[in-house]
Amino acid sequence: xxxxxxxxxxxxxxxxxxxxxxxxxxxxxxxxLNLGYGAFIMFGGYIYYQSAQILGLGKVPSFVIAxxxxxxxxxxxYVILIRKLKGDAIAIEISTLIFAIVTQAAIIVxxxxxxxxxxxxxxxxLRVGDVIVTYNLVVAAVTSWVVxxxxxxxxxxxxxxxxxxxxxxxxxxxxxxxxxxxxxxLIIWGLSGGLGAMAGIFLATYTQLAPAMWVxxxxxxxxxxxxxxxxxxxxxxxxxxxIGMLETITTTLIAAELRGVATMLLIIxxxxxxxxxxxxxxxx
Amino acid sequence: xxxxxxxxxxxxxKAMSLNRASIxxxxxxxxxxxxxxxxxxxxxxxxxxGLNDATGSITxxxxxxxxLPTSKIVRLGIGYAxxxxxxxxxxxxxxxxxxxxxxSRAAIESNLDLVFDxxxxxxxxxxxxxxxxxxxxxxxxxxxxxxxxxxRLLLVDEPTIGLSPKVCVDIATALTRLNSQHxxxxxxxxxxxxxxxxxxxxxxxLEAGRIIGSxxxxxxxxxxxxxxxxxxxxxxxx
Ligand SMILES: Nc1ncnc2c1ncn2[C@@H]1O[C@H](COP(=O)(O)OP(=O)(O)OP(=O)(O)O)[C@@H](O)[C@H]1O
Ligand SMILES: [Mg+2]
Numbered sequence: 003x004x005x006x007x008x009x010x011x012x013x014x015x016x017x018x019x020x021x022x023x024x025x026x027x028x029x030x031x032x033x034x035l036n037l038g039y040g041a042f043i044m045f046g047g048y049i050y051y052q053s054a055q056i057l058g059l060g061k062v063p064s065f066v067i068a069x070x071x072x073x074x075x076x077x078x079x080y081v082i083l084i085r086k087l088k089g090d091a092i093a094i095e096i097s098t099l100i101f102a103i104v105t106q107a108a109i110i111v112x113x114x115x116x117x118x119x120x121x122x123x124x125x126x127x128l129r130v131g132d133v134i135v136t137y138n139l140v141v142a143a144v145t146s147w148v149v150x151x152x153x154x155x156x157x158x159x160x161x162x163x164x165x166x167x168x169x170x171x172x173x174x175x176x177x178x179x180x181x182x183x184x185x186x187x188l189i190i191w192g193l194s195g196g197l198g199a200m201a202g203i204f205l206a207t208y209t210q211l212a213p214a215m216w217v218x219x220x221x222x223x224x225x226x227x228x229x230x231x232x233x234x235x236x237x238x239x240x241x242x243x244x245i246g247m248l249e250t251i252t253t254t255l256i257a258a259e260l261r262g263v264a265t266m267l268l269i270i271x272x273x274x275x276x277x278x279x280x281x282x283x284x285x286x
Numbered sequence: 287x288x289x290x291x292x293x294x295x296x297x298x299x300k301a302m303s304l305n306r307a308s309i310x311x312x313x314x315x316x317x318x319x320x321x322x323x324x325x326x327x328x329x330x331x332x333x334x335x336g337l338n339d340a341t342g343s344i345t346x347x348x349x350x351x352x353x354l355p356t357s358k359i360v361r362l363g364i365g366y367a368x369x370x371x372x373x374x375x376x377x378x379x380x381x382x383x384x385x386x387x388x389x390s391r392a393a394i395e396s397n398l399d400l401v402f403d404x405x406x407x408x409x410x411x412x413x414x415x416x417x418x419x420x421x422x423x424x425x426x427x428x429x430x431x432x433x434x435x436x437x438r439l440l441l442v443d444e445p446t447i448g449l450s451p452k453v454c455v456d457i458a459t460a461l462t463r464l465n466s467q468h469x470x471x472x473x474x475x476x477x478x479x480x481x482x483x484x485x486x487x488x489x490x491x492l493e494a495g496r497i498i499g500s501x502x503x504x505x506x507x508x509x510x511x512x513x514x515x516x517x518x519x520x521x522x523x524x
Binding site: 171178 | 335337360368371388432
């Protein structure tokens with residue numbers, strides 16, 4: 003019984019961590035919620051679908067194309083929208099939310115409102131004792147962990163990564179060290195777009211592709227930021243795993259329809275008892 | 287003239303924090319701005335780095351700094367140790383210094399040697415998180431970070447604030463060595479006139495946003511009115 007929850011819960015957590023990281027990074031650096039983050043996820047899913055299932059370009063090339071398209075979308079959103087709003091958090095939150103809704107409308111026009119089912123990345127299932135998990139989820143989780151580890155090395159060990167942390171900790175200290183905050187933000191938005199698109203491919207193959215699919219991952223990402231602590235990427239990773247487990251427990255033990263409900267209740271609980279989050283401090 | 291500031295004014299909403307201030311810093315000098323709380327010292331140093339909205343002219347080695355973004359001004363060779371340090375408190379000492387090296391990566395090793403030579407305690411405490419350090423250590427990290435970008439001009443805002451006399455001496459020694467042994471030009475903003483008089487070759491007096499006087503340390507010591515309002519009894523006793 004325990005492993006029936008633990009194994010799928012752990013795998014789902016890896017995917018949730020990838021879903022949340024692009025959102026958390028923007029929050030850490032700019033102290034602003036990118037409410038359009040779900041659009042990066044949806045965009046990645048649809049580009050992959052178009053490339054792999056309609057154009058037949060193959061799974062790996064399609065994965066690369068969709069991720070690169072996500073990077074490009076992140077850069078475009080930063081250059082034409084975010085940069086012009088000059089750090090005004092409310093304006094950015096409202097306009098990114100509108101961006102997500104407009105993206106949803108555009109997807110309905112281009113791809114029709116009906117959901118599309120996706121081929122698994124790798125077909126088949128993995129049996130561990132009497133637990134069955136799809137290879138698709140295994141691939142999604144393992145890739146997520148590898149990408150997250152690479153991202154941690156990048157943020158922890160490189161000059162650009164240190165500059166990203168510097169901007170998130172003390173913007174004035176960063177600029178007087180010669181760091182151009184605009185350039186750091188551009189990098190962050192590009193990374194966020196790419197990570198979101200990648201997460202969207204995995205999420206779409208785990209559930210399905212639909213024009214409203216940006217809302218659920220956005221709630222997961224918001225939950226991760228709130229539970230993990232404002233501005234803490236490491237806390238966010240831990241929170242993603244807590245939330246993944248929690249969802250698996252509620253959907254397996256109580257009712258599958260409750261997916262998402264436990265997460266939202268957790269958001270409210272944390273806001274009441276620990277408003278700074280469980281790991282709240284301004285570190286990356 | 288290495289740094290030339292002319293008729294610099296800064297408004298914060300309606301209040302005028304700097305009123306047509308003009309200052310020259312000669313290459314190779316230690317210059318200082320002395321002024322009481324709220325005189326506009328930090329505002330002036332921030333303006334050199336392009337951190338606030340100012341009017342007037344600022345040139346560094348004959349290059350116009352106005353309209354340049356801060357990151358470009360830093361790259362021209364200006365280091366800044368600001369008033370509150372603005373350190374990265376969740377990074378350790380070494381990482382703070384490495385961020386300072388962002389624009390000067392080829393010289394990391396030699397600059398680290400320089401900083402550790404000036405402040406040996408930082409070498410021992412490289413892996414300590416800056417948020418857990420003492421005020422004196424943080425001041426050293428702040429100066430060290432500013433040195434990591436190989437500056438030719440160093441701006442230092444109140445390096446002695448809240449520090450013990452012993453640490454003040456260490457900081458003064460480090461600044462003197464940087465100037466005399468490494469040829470670094472330094473501009474210090476201070477309330478502590480006694481500290482500054484022993485250190486700087488040329489001094490400006492700033493009050494309520496205006497430069498109200500200037501001179502060498504000896505000239506200022508000889509001026510009776512200045513003597514009384516700025517150096518009080520303590521100047522005579524030291
Ligand atoms: N961001 C700001 N908004 C409004 N007023 C400001 C701002 N920054 C500084 N001031 C005001 O400008 C004046 C000069 O401030 P500044 O910090 O330059 O003084 P200072 O000489 O550095 O003083 P101290 O020795 O206390 O550091 C003060 O009256 C201060 O209240
Ligand atoms: Mg000041």
